[in-house]
Amino acid sequence: MGLTDITIGIDIGGTNTAIGFIDFNGKLLMSDSIPTLGNEDIEKFIMRLHSKIISILDQFHNQYNLAGIGVAAPNANYFTGLIETPANLSWRNINFVELMKYYFKVPTVIINDADAAAIGEYMYGQAKGIKNFIEITLGTGLGCGIFVDGNILLGKDGLAGEFGHAIVEPYGRQCNCGRKGCLETYVSAGGLRRTVYNLLSYYIEFSNLRDIPFNQLTSEIIYQHALKGDSICLRAFDYTGQVLGKSLANISLCFSPEAIILFGGLANSDDLLLKPTIHHFEKSLLNIFQNKIRILKSSLQDGKAAVLGAGSLILKEIPSSKSGLVNKNYEIE
Amino acid sequence: MGLTDITIGIDIGGTNTAIGFIDFNGKLLMSDSIPTLGNEDIEKFIMRLHSKIISILDQFHNQYNLAGIGVAAPNANYFTGLIETPANLSWRNINFVELMKYYFKVPTVIINDADAAAIGEYMYGQAKGIKNFIEITLGTGLGCGIFVDGNILLGKDGLAGEFGHAIVEPYGRQCNCGRKGCLETYVSAGGLRRTVYNLLSYYIEFSNLRDIPFNQLTSEIIYQHALKGDSICLRAFDYTGQVLGKSLANISLCFSPEAIILFGGLANSDDLLLKPTIHHFEKSLLNIFQNKIRILKSSLQDGKAAVLGAGSLILKEIPSSKSGLVNKNYEIE
Numbered sequence: 001m002g003l004t005d006i007t008i009g010i011d012i013g014g015t016n017t018a019i020g021f022i023d024f025n026g027k028l029l030m031s032d033s034i035p036t037l038g039n040e041d042i043e044k045f046i047m048r049l050h051s052k053i054i055s056i057l058d059q060f061h062n063q064y065n066l067a068g069i070g071v072a073a074p075n076a077n078y079f080t081g082l083i084e085t086p087a088n089l090s091w092r093n094i095n096f097v098e099l100m101k102y103y104f105k106v107p108t109v110i111i112n113d114a115d116a117a118a119i120g121e122y123m124y125g126q127a128k129g130i131k132n133f134i135e136i137t138l139g140t141g142l143g144c145g146i147f148v149d150g151n152i153l154l155g156k157d158g159l160a161g162e163f164g165h166a167i168v169e170p171y172g173r174q175c176n177c178g179r180k181g182c183l184e185t186y187v188s189a190g191g192l193r194r195t196v197y198n199l200l201s202y203y204i205e206f207s208n209l210r211d212i213p214f215n216q217l218t219s220e221i222i223y224q225h226a227l228k229g230d231s232i233c234l235r236a237f238d239y240t241g242q243v244l245g246k247s248l249a250n251i252s253l254c255f256s257p258e259a260i261i262l263f264g265g266l267a268n269s270d271d272l273l274l275k276p277t278i279h280h281f282e283k284s285l286l287n288i289f290q291n292k293i294r295i296l297k298s299s300l301q302d303g304k305a306a307v308l309g310a311g312s313l314i315l316k317e318i319p320s321s322k323s324g325l326v327n328k329n330y331e332i333e
Numbered sequence: 334m335g336l337t338d339i340t341i342g343i344d345i346g347g348t349n350t351a352i353g354f355i356d357f358n359g360k361l362l363m364s365d366s367i368p369t370l371g372n373e374d375i376e377k378f379i380m381r382l383h384s385k386i387i388s389i390l391d392q393f394h395n396q397y398n399l400a401g402i403g404v405a406a407p408n409a410n411y412f413t414g415l416i417e418t419p420a421n422l423s424w425r426n427i428n429f430v431e432l433m434k435y436y437f438k439v440p441t442v443i444i445n446d447a448d449a450a451a452i453g454e455y456m457y458g459q460a461k462g463i464k465n466f467i468e469i470t471l472g473t474g475l476g477c478g479i480f481v482d483g484n485i486l487l488g489k490d491g492l493a494g495e496f497g498h499a500i501v502e503p504y505g506r507q508c509n510c511g512r513k514g515c516l517e518t519y520v521s522a523g524g525l526r527r528t529v530y531n532l533l534s535y536y537i538e539f540s541n542l543r544d545i546p547f548n549q550l551t552s553e554i555i556y557q558h559a560l561k562g563d564s565i566c567l568r569a570f571d572y573t574g575q576v577l578g579k580s581l582a583n584i585s586l587c588f589s590p591e592a593i594i595l596f597g598g599l600a601n602s603d604d605l606l607l608k609p610t611i612h613h614f615e616k617s618l619l620n621i622f623q624n625k626i627r628i629l630k631s632s633l634q635d636g637k638a639a640v641l642g643a644g645s646l647i648l649k650e651i652p653s654s655k656s657g658l659v660n661k662n663y664e665i666e
Contacts, residue, residue, distance in 0.1 A: 075621065084621050132489040146587070148481050148488075155481075155589025156465040157625065162586035165619045167579070177619055246500070253495035254479070254584060256488025286498045286510055288408065288417050292490065 003065040007318070008053060009311025011113060011303065012036060012073040014089065014140035017045075019053065020307035021064065024315065026123065028308060029064075032056060038089035042099065050103045068107040068318050069100060070310030072116030074141070077158040081110055084159075109314050113137065114161055115152050117263050117300075118145025119309030125300040126261050133259045134251065135298075136163075136244075137306075138266035142184035142191075146255065164188070168247055186243040189219040189265055195236045196222055207232035223269045237269065241276025248277070249284035252293055263298035263305055270297065336398040340651070341386060342644025344446060344636065345369060345406040347422065347473035350378075352386065353640035354397065357648065359456065361641060362397075365389060371422035375432065383436045401440040401651050402433060403643030405449030407474070410491040414443055417492075442647050446470065446639050447494055448485050450596050450631075451478025453642030458633040459594050466592045467584065468631075469496075469577075470639075471599035475517035475524075479588065497521070501580055519576040522552040522598055528569045529555055540565035556602045570602065574609025581610070582617035585626055596631035596638055603630065 004023060011018040013036060020031040034052050037045065057064055073096065075084045081097030083089070100108040111119075118135035121127040127135070131150040137143035142164035146153040153160045164184035165177055172181025173194060185191050196209055196217065207230050212221065226233035248260055266273060278295050285293075298305060337356060344351040346369060353364040367385050370378065390397055406429065408417045414430030416422070433441040444452075451468035454460040460468070464483040470476035475497035479486040486493045497517035498510055505514025506527060518524050529542055529550065540563050545554065559566035581593055599606060611628050618626075631638060 144587070148486060149484070151482070153481060153588070156591040157589055159621055160587060160589035162589075162619055162621070165586055166583040167617065170579075179617075179619070246503075250499040251587060253498055254477070254493060254587060255486070256490055256493035256495075258489040284500065284512075286495055286512070288492055288495070 004063060005067045006064045007067055007311045007314050008069045009116075009307035009309070009314075010049070010069060010071045011116065011306035011310060012071065012089075013113070013303075014038060014074070016303075017049065018303040018307050019049070019056075020304065020311055021056070022308065022311035024067075026308070026312060026315075028304065028311075030056070031304070031307065033303070036089070038091070042091050042094050042096075046099055046103055053104075066104070066106055068109075068314035069104055070116070070312065070314035071096060071100065071108065071110040072113040072306040072310040073110060074113055074143070075159075076110040076112050078109065078111045078115075078154055079158040083110070107314060107317050109310075109317060111152075111310060111313055112143070112145065112158075112161060113306050114143025115145040115154070116306035116309035116313065117143070117298075118147055119152055119313060120300055120305035120307070121145075121261055121263065121298060121309075122147060122150075123312055124308055125298055125305065126296050127259065130258050132255065132257045133261060134248075134255060134257050135261050135263055136248075136267075138188055138262060138264040140189055142188045146257075148255070163247075163251060166247065166251075168243060183243070183247050187240055187247070187266075192219050192222055192236055192240050192266065193217050195239050196232060199232050199235050199239070203232065203235075205231055209233065219266055219269075223272065226269070226272055234272075237272040238276045240266075241273050241278075242280045244273075245277040245280030245282075246284045248281050248295070249286075249289075252281075252289055253286050256289070257293060259294040259296055261296050261298050263300065263302075265302060267297050268302070337396060338400045339397045340400055340644045340647050341402045342449075342640035342642070342647075343382070343402065343404045344449065344639035344643060345404065345422075346446070346636075347371060347407070349636075350382065351636040351640050352382070352389075353637065353644055354389070355641065355644035357400075359641070359645055361637065361644075363389070364637070364640065366636070369422070371424070375424050375427050375429075379432055379436055386437075399437070399439055401442075401647035402437060403449070403645070403647035404429060404433065404441065404443040405446040405639040405643040406443060407446055407476070408492075409443040409445050411442065411444045411448075411487055412491040416443070440647060440650050442643075442650060444485075444643060444646055445476070445478065445491075445494060447476025448478040448487070449639040449642035449646065450476070450633075451480055451642065452485055452646060453633055453638035453640070454478075454594055454596065454631060455480060455483075455642075456645055457641055458631055458638065459629050460592065463591050465588065465590045466594060467581075467588060467590050468594050468596055469581075469600075471521055471595060471597040473522060475521045479590075481588070496580075496584060499580065499584075501576060516576070516580050520573055520580070520599075525552050525555055525569055525573050525599065526550050528572050529565060532565050532568050532572070536565065536568075538564055542566065552599055552602075556605065559602070559605055567605075570605040571609045573599075574606050574611075575613045577606075578610040578613030578615075579617045581614050581628070582619075582622075585614075585622055586619050589622070590626060592627040592629055594629050594631050596633065598635060600630050601635070 144163035169181035477496035502514035506518035
């Protein structure tokens with residue numbers, strides 16, 4: 001039996017790092033993960049990653065030939081290969097691509113995690129056929145990948161799309177980027193939690209969340225209690241949608257996109273978040289944009305979009321992969 | 334003597350409409366203008382424009398062959414040819430390109446005035462060789478033309494770059510778009526005037542501007558008094574730069590541009606505006622962007638940038654103009 005060429009897509013999140021094995025037709029063959037442990041030394045992290053990947057390849061009796069690796073990470077830079085001062089990891093200005101090539105000996109590219117999710121969405125998800133769209137990833141923070149005329153927007157130095165750090169509230173909530181009032185301090189899993197605590201401080205009404213310490217509170221818990229009608233939780237989703245909707249209205253008039261796609265844990269709260277977001281989005285939009293821009297929930301599974309996007313991206317740099325994905329008219333400039 | 338092929342670039346402003354005659358090498362041969370009279374019927378406007386252009390061509394004993402017209406106008410749409418509900422003109426959803434073709438019988442394109450200025454800047458000005466930049470035009474309102482990888486960003490429906498209507502102050506100043514707190518109500522000639530009046534209401538200090546009625550106040554008067562040390566005028570420029578700098582910091586992290594270029598009347602106030610703008614821009618930027626993005630004053634003359642940009646744009650649609658500008662690696666998608 002001949003070897004099957006594959007790529008690996010890796011998505012480094014604040015908590016977990018997802019790993020996907022992808023064939024040259026873009027099919028996800030299997031996936032796994034390791035904890036990220038963002039305070040750990042970077043080389044230790046790569047060694048753990050290496051062990052995990054080697055052990056999986058071994059399980060399949062080496063029937064797969066690893067042709068390349070695409071990595072998605074926060075504040076990753078496609079042009080330099082660096083991970084630059086990611087807000088939720090302790091690594092600083094690491095040349096991740098160089099390190100990966102040293103350990104894996106295969107072509108490797110890195111891209112911002114939200115950009116990878118946007119590429120995944122464009123190739124496999126809601127954004128198929130949509131050349132101008134904005135992907136918003138709602139996880140620990142808020143990421144943003146932007147497609148302009150069918151290409152991912154990287155900007156001069158590969159750092160475009162840091163919309164999560166747009167200041168939406170001057171003198172607002174403290175952000176781990178060192179500034180105040182960034183969008184992601186309101187709109188993200190962490191932001192939702194902060195909103196709940198703020199609402200608990202402001203209102204006197206009953207809430208089951210008054211029994212849960214801040215550090216144990218998750219967006220999943222808030223979601224579950226919102227479904228049960230907890231008014232603090234409902235208010236929290238409404239407020240989150242309000243901040244998100246208004247911010248998306250501001251970014252939309254810069255880009256004039258066809259769609260905005262919400263991805264990640266918080267996006268799975270469906271109407272709880274989508275409804276207030278769309279309401280405040282339309283209400284805040286300049287008239288010429290009203291009722292033109294769709295806000296959609298991603299159709300990709302959590303932890304898959306960025307893995308697929310990153311895994312697809314590296315195919316572009318492997319000459320032998322000329323069939324498959326590269327035919328799908330996807331280009332990165 | 335043979336006929337010389339030319340294009341005409343037209344820039345429809347809130348007050349005046351600039352007209353430029355441009356040869357196929359992009360050289361501005363001559364320029365003129367007519368008052369816009371934005372409350373006038375659109376056909377009357379086009380007839381006045383037509384008379385003016387014909388009379389100029391006549392003066393030159395018809396040595397010029399008019400090959401095409403490029404028009405820059407507020408809220409103009411390259412894809413549809415429409416001028417859609419411009420905030421500072423009474424025309425509503427006019428198919429301007431169709432009307433122009435009817436009167437002039439030559440190929441005609443239309444584009445947003447700030448996009449035209451950005452194209453002019455890219456071909457003739459500060460942005461030569463800069464593929465990712467943002468052009469901010471400061472006139473009656475605030476316009477924005479954005480270059481991404483060497484192309485003007487139009488977005489899904491040609492309306493990208495309406496950054497002047499980003500809401501920067503919730504419940505802020507009333508805007509003639511019907512909403513409140515838009516950037517251009519603070520940062521524009523009109524915004525500066527409103528800021529002066531606000532400061533006159535807040536402070537008790539002496540100012541020569543206390544003797545000037547609102548309707549007679551211009552940004553030029555404010556500039557002149559600022560030069561003479563009028564503290565209200567100095568504060569007004571400082572505040573304008575503060576709002577602009579903070580807003581540019583927010584848009585920059587979406588686009589990661591190499592430069593931001595300020596164009597138009599207010600930009601000519603040089604350091605009075607540039608200094609506070611740059612100060613608050615750098616102070617507000619996410620760390621990874623600091624000291625990377627230049628804020629520059631346009632090197633193009635007022636009333637020339639958009640005329641040149643629009644006049645160059647139409648060359649793309651004239652097959653016989655294959656030499657000249659189209660070689661300069663400028664493409665519109």
